[in-house]
Amino acid sequence: MLEKVELLMKSHIEAIGDSHVLGLYEKVPKGKRLRAKLILKIASQNQQAIELAAVVELIHAASLLHDDVIDDALTRRGEDSINALFGNKTSIMLGDILYAKGFFELSKLPSQVAQIISNAVVQLSTGELLDVELAHEFNTNAELYFDMIYKKTASLIEASATAAAYLAHKDVHKYAIYGKNLGLAFQIIDDILDITQNAQTLGKPALNDFKEGKTTLPYLYMYEKLTQIEQEKLLALFAKTLSEDEASWIQAKMQDTQAITQAIQHAKKLGEEALQMIADEGSTDLENIMKAMIEREF
Amino acid sequence: MLEKVELLMKSHIEAIGDSHVLGLYEKVPKGKRLRAKLILKIASQNQQAIELAAVVELIHAASLLHDDVIDDALTRRGEDSINALFGNKTSIMLGDILYAKGFFELSKLPSQVAQIISNAVVQLSTGELLDVELAHEFNTNAELYFDMIYKKTASLIEASATAAAYLAHKDVHKYAIYGKNLGLAFQIIDDILDITQNAQTLGKPALNDFKEGKTTLPYLYMYEKLTQIEQEKLLALFAKTLSEDEASWIQAKMQDTQAITQAIQHAKKLGEEALQMIADEGSTDLENIMKAMIEREF
Numbered sequence: 001m002l003e004k005v006e007l008l009m010k011s012h013i014e015a016i017g018d019s020h021v022l023g024l025y026e027k028v029p030k031g032k033r034l035r036a037k038l039i040l041k042i043a044s045q046n047q048q049a050i051e052l053a054a055v056v057e058l059i060h061a062a063s064l065l066h067d068d069v070i071d072d073a074l075t076r077r078g079e080d081s082i083n084a085l086f087g088n089k090t091s092i093m094l095g096d097i098l099y100a101k102g103f104f105e106l107s108k109l110p111s112q113v114a115q116i117i118s119n120a121v122v123q124l125s126t127g128e129l130l131d132v133e134l135a136h137e138f139n140t141n142a143e144l145y146f147d148m149i150y151k152k153t154a155s156l157i158e159a160s161a162t163a164a165a166y167l168a169h170k171d172v173h174k175y176a177i178y179g180k181n182l183g184l185a186f187q188i189i190d191d192i193l194d195i196t197q198n199a200q201t202l203g204k205p206a207l208n209d210f211k212e213g214k215t216t217l218p219y220l221y222m223y224e225k226l227t228q229i230e231q232e233k234l235l236a237l238f239a240k241t242l243s244e245d246e247a248s249w250i251q252a253k254m255q256d257t258q259a260i261t262q263a264i265q266h267a268k269k270l271g272e273e274a275l276q277m278i279a280d281e282g283s284t285d286l287e288n289i290m291k292a293m294i295e296r297e298f
Numbered sequence: 299m300l301e302k303v304e305l306l307m308k309s310h311i312e313a314i315g316d317s318h319v320l321g322l323y324e325k326v327p328k329g330k331r332l333r334a335k336l337i338l339k340i341a342s343q344n345q346q347a348i349e350l351a352a353v354v355e356l357i358h359a360a361s362l363l364h365d366d367v368i369d370d371a372l373t374r375r376g377e378d379s380i381n382a383l384f385g386n387k388t389s390i391m392l393g394d395i396l397y398a399k400g401f402f403e404l405s406k407l408p409s410q411v412a413q414i415i416s417n418a419v420v421q422l423s424t425g426e427l428l429d430v431e432l433a434h435e436f437n438t439n440a441e442l443y444f445d446m447i448y449k450k451t452a453s454l455i456e457a458s459a460t461a462a463a464y465l466a467h468k469d470v471h472k473y474a475i476y477g478k479n480l481g482l483a484f485q486i487i488d489d490i491l492d493i494t495q496n497a498q499t500l501g502k503p504a505l506n507d508f509k510e511g512k513t514t515l516p517y518l519y520m521y522e523k524l525t526q527i528e529q530e531k532l533l534a535l536f537a538k539t540l541s542e543d544e545a546s547w548i549q550a551k552m553q554d555t556q557a558i559t560q561a562i563q564h565a566k567k568l569g570e571e572a573l574q575m576i577a578d579e580g581s582t583d584l585e586n587i588m589k590a591m592i593e594r595e596f
Contacts, residue, residue, distance in 0.1 A: 018424050018427075018428070021424060070390065088386075089367070089430065092367060093430065096361075103404075104413065104416040104420050107405065107412035108413065115402065118398060122314060122398040122402050124398070125398045126316050129395065133318060
């Protein structure tokens with residue numbers, strides 16, 4: 001099924017009729033296709049599910065192309081990013097093409113589905129701007145962090161689940177909550193891995209978030225438990241390139257304060273709520289997606 | 299009517315609920331609102347015309363925000379561009395937000411309208427990439443130029459006219475041709491003004507296109523008529539910052555070879571074809587839009 005999504009995405013790009021665009025598209029790192037998997041698990045019996053999955057993955061790929069320009073990211077999932085290979089401008093233009101093609105194909109799906117997905121893209125792009133704004137100073141407000149990751153990451157996953165449930169005539173509300181919590185947990189785990197994993201596993205430098213000014217959930221939890229002197233030390237390192245000693249100090253304090261454990265607990269709680277919500281739907285696949293998400297190491 | 303479009307656009311942005319986004323939006327230079335005027339002239343009796351006009355202008359504004367990043371443009375219609383004021387990244391993100399909000403509102407309109415407009419945005423973004431590709435060397439192929447300006451500029455104007463005619467139950471084919479030719483003429487005149495007008499009138503440096511590697515229609519016509527030595531001189535100046543003497547030489551040769559006159563003639567011919575096409579529709583407004591477009595000086 002996922003193979004069909006991949007082929008449909010490619011045929012959408014081929015239909016643009018520009019070999020340069022197709023060549024660039026083929027160099028875009030593919031990723032896990034989490035959103036497509038989710039849609040197929042929820043609405044596999046529906047013919048439009050593959051269409052929806054292809055549209056959402058095109059839109060997601062577009063958002064990552066712009067994301068990598070915004071974050072100056074030279075790698076994506078261990079591969080060279082498009083901006084690293086061909087420059088920021090190409091990445092912006094290719095992102096626009098994938099967005100536009102995604103929206104064009106989306107406009108052929110039921111209007112309700114088109115509204116659910118395009119509304120999520122408004123949130124997603126607003127979330128990206130919020131993420132950059134929050135990075136201007138050390139953020140100690142967890143509510144702002146959760147609002148930002150909801151918009152930036154969870155909104156499109158929530159919309160994928162909701163739209164798939166709509167197509168499959170399932171309970172839209174239940175799947176919306178499952179998708180939202182899956183998205184929030186996904187981002188929290190991503191933010192944890194940035195601290196606990198090494199560069200090789202991540203496919204990008206470790207502790208990169210903090211250097212980029214991103215005060216993610218473990219930093220929020222850790223900060224609360226540090227002494228005043230330690231807090232000042234942490235603030236002095238904010239958004240700087242860290243020495244090995246400084247990086248080790250942060251990682252040690254993450255363990256001492258149990259900030260990592262606490263963040264994992266939060267992700268697990270979100271996961272449990274989501275599984276409760278769909279308990280009656282009898283989908284072991286969705287249970288497995290959530291479990292694998294929380295237990296993943298990259 | 300145009301006032302209502304302006305208010306609706308603003309209320310769409312307000313509905314996102316992010317004061318930073320609204321503040322940025324209010325600093326985006328407004329422009330002529332050509333596409334909105336066209337839609338209102340064709341479909342003014344239809345309630346959805348204002349909605350369509352607001353959507354198209356949001357999408358157009360988004361494309362210009364990215365365009366200015368791609369072209370390193372520091373001014374837009376004589377005002378500071380968003381990238382000049384707040385940097386490229388903010389311009390990319392705000393563009394994404396306006397695109398997404400435009401597509402969200404578009405998805406509430408009839409599916410046929412949503413497909414016409416979103417298909418044009420695929421063309422538009424592909425055209426932007428083509429424009430950059432063509433600028434790598436002196437282009438002597440007029441067909442490539444016309445294909446590029448059709449995609450980059452005419453496609454969304456054509457789609458605006460087509461979608462408006464669809465809403466107003468008018469002859470879609472006739473208005474499509476009118477819109478396409480209006481768009482092509484618009485871009486040709488824009489490209490001529492870059493050569494004939496001074497920086498103050500343009501709100502950006504004169505002869506900027508050639509410096510950016512853009513071989514527009516007058517350059518194509520001029521090149522054909524130059525001696526071999528003059529051709530070599532022109533090629534040596536391609537994509538360089540010009541001295542006053544070099545700029546004057548180009549402008550003089552444009553007159554000598556009648557390249558400007560020839561390009562104006564081409565725009566006029568497109569205009570006449572368009573007016574013939576809608577002659578039976580009895581719209582002096584559309585005639586006036588076309589005439590003003592061709593005779594404009596900025």
